[in-house]
Amino acid sequence: MKKLLLLFIAVLFTSPLFAQDTRSVCIKINELNSRVLNGTVKRADAAKQFKTLINQLSKMMHAPGTSEPWTFPLQGYKTNAIGGTNGNGYSDKGYNYLDGNKHTAHPAHDIFIHDKDQDGIDDKTGKAVDVLAVTDGVVIACTNQWxxxxxxxxxxxxxxxxxxxxxxxxxxxRAIFVQPGDEVKQGQKIAEVGRTGFNAYKKRSPTHLHFSAFHIKDGLPVPFNPYRQLVKSTAQ
Structure with missing residues (x-):
């Protein structure tokens, strides 16, 4: 019975109609997220819209959970690349998704690459460093413009x-390779590490991936510290 249920879910998730519906919702989330970042939507309206959209998506994406370890989000790197001591660079105090680009917290781990000349290329391999999806999912927002x-x-x-x-x-x-609505698999390349962003672009900032994780609480993203999951993750 369990095998039949998993087969049904697999068929459902790969159907053209399912893909079309999820992409439509993800595009709407992406548009809303842009308005939140730009401060062009009222907080109450943004909260209501996000809650509605993420609830729709969660119903579409409902699937049995997995206990598999994450994939470490940087190709060729391990947890010792995480900044700080035992991940103490994480701080979510005062974070609110609705603050958009104005939030003051750092609910993230910065994962640094070998890049002394700050050209976005790994000093050891001479190549850009791939950013990998930590586990299966669907892209709900992104931008390749900065x-x-x-x-x-x-x-x-x-x-x-x-x-x-x-x-x-x-x-x-430095570049992303997905769009809103794209399904991604664990370990899939979704981007390359770069130096885009107001603070990350400055010379004082070593080249790194800024990685965060959020639970959905009361319909909105609320950060949690993913250090334990990163430590247990599998390097590629």
């Missing part, structure tokens, strides 16, 4: 919703 004069701190970023009920966030990329 200019040095921009005050947007995330630069070129990606939000991925996972059926287990959380969102992962990957920021400061």
């Amino acid at each position: 200019q040095p004069a921009s005050t947007m701190r995330g630069g070129k970023f990606i939000w991925v919703y996972h059926p287990e009920g959380f969102i992962s966030y990957y920021a400061h990329n």
Whole structure:
């Protein structure tokens, strides 16, 4: 019976109608997220709209949870690349999703690459470093546009919703390779590490991936510290 249920879910998730419906919702989330970042939507309206859209998506994406370890989000790197001591660079105090680009917290782990000359290329391999999806999910927001004069701190970023009920966030990329509504598999390349973003672009900032994770509480993203999951993750 369990095998039949899993087969039914697999068929449902790969059907053209399902893909079309999820992409439509994800595009709406992406548009709303842009308005939140730009401060062009009232907080109450944004909260109501996000809650409605993420609830629709969660019903579409409902699937049995997985106990599999995450994939570490940087190709060729391990947890010792995480900044700080034992992940103490994480601080979510005062974070509110509705603050958009104006929030003052750092609910994230910065994962640094070998890049002394700050050209976005790994000093050891001579190549860009791939950003990987930590587990299966669907892209709900992203942008591949950013200019040095921009005050947007995330630069070129990606939000991925996972059926287990959380969102992962990957920021400061040099290039992204997904769009809202794209399904991604665990370990799939979704971007390359870069230096985009208001603070990350500056010389004082070593090249890194800004990685965050959020639970959905009362319909909105609320950060949680993913250090334990990162430590247990599998390097590629």
